Amino acid sequence: DAKTTQPNSMESNEEEPVHLPCNHSTISGTDYIHWYRQLPSQGPEYVIHGLTSNVNNRMASLAIAEDRKSSTLILHRATLRDAAVYYCILRDVNGGATNKLIFGTGTLLAVQP
Amino acid sequence: NAGVMQNPRHLVRRRGQEARLRCSPMKGHSHVYWYRQLPEEGLKFMVYLQKENIIDESGMPKERFSAEFPKEGPSILRIQQVVRGDSAAYFCASSPPGVTAHQPQHFGDGTRLSIL
Numbered sequence: 001d002a003k004t005t006q007p008n009s010m011e012s013n014e015e016e017p018v019h020l021p022c023n024h025s026t027i028s029g030t031d032y033i034h035w036y037r038q039l040p041s042q043g044p045e046y047v048i049h050g051l052t053s054n055v056n057n058r059m060a061s062l063a064i065a066e067d068r069k070s071s072t073l074i075l076h077r078a079t080l081r082d083a084a085v086y087y088c089i090l091r092d093v094n095g096g097a098t099n100k101l102i103f104g105t106g107t108l109l110a111v112q113p
Numbered sequence: 114n115a116g117v118m119q120n121p122r123h124l125v126r127r128r129g130q131e132a133r134l135r136c137s138p139m140k141g142h143s144h145v146y147w148y149r150q151l152p153e154e155g156l157k158f159m160v161y162l163q164k165e166n167i168i169d170e171s172g173m174p175k176e177r178f179s180a181e182f183p184k185e186g187p188s189i190l191r192i193q194q195v196v197r198g199d200s201a202a203y204f205c206a207s208s209p210p211g212v213t214a215h216q217p218q219h220f221g222d223g224t225r226l227s228i229l
Contacts, residue, residue: 034217038156042223043117043206043220043221043223044156044206044220045220046217046218049217091215093215098161098168098169098171099146099161099216099218100146100158100171101146101156101206101218103148103155103156104155
């Protein structure tokens, strides 16, 4: 799986939008961009994924650059509950039999009241 | 619909004992994954199983660790003769059959293993 680069940490204020960046300059045409987050003392939680087009769901939005070398996870109104480590992960549709997730160090998001 | 269930949530063992971690996948899910998170480190893949088969064990330590997912019952991660370095959080995830790269994995809340 291709490598991703994320800032180690970010801060946000409650009820403000948060933009979490991810660089993946070596992405291949068959790599999906996935985001997971891990709240304190919990297991990772799927957030969103996409291939080329921007995606929206009830949790967040995913904006994908036209050249696909970067993407941004957007939390429209941060809450205290959104404080977590956010992981950007690439998954190759032609990855063969394995379906493992390769986690990097992620971005630790702190939300201030 | 219950999520992925792991038990126990916390497990304490003395060096040299065996640890058994259990994972019940979500209903309808036949694929199970185990990940380990060492203190102050990231999540690392260990093993991927389908019912009665190990598909990818590239992340499993060569000795003392084994995993199974029998036809009936939960998946079991077994660690024999535990050492202090095995202290970690162990997470299980599951996904439905027919998995592709755009199928999310659903995680349990983990088992925190402490070795005295």
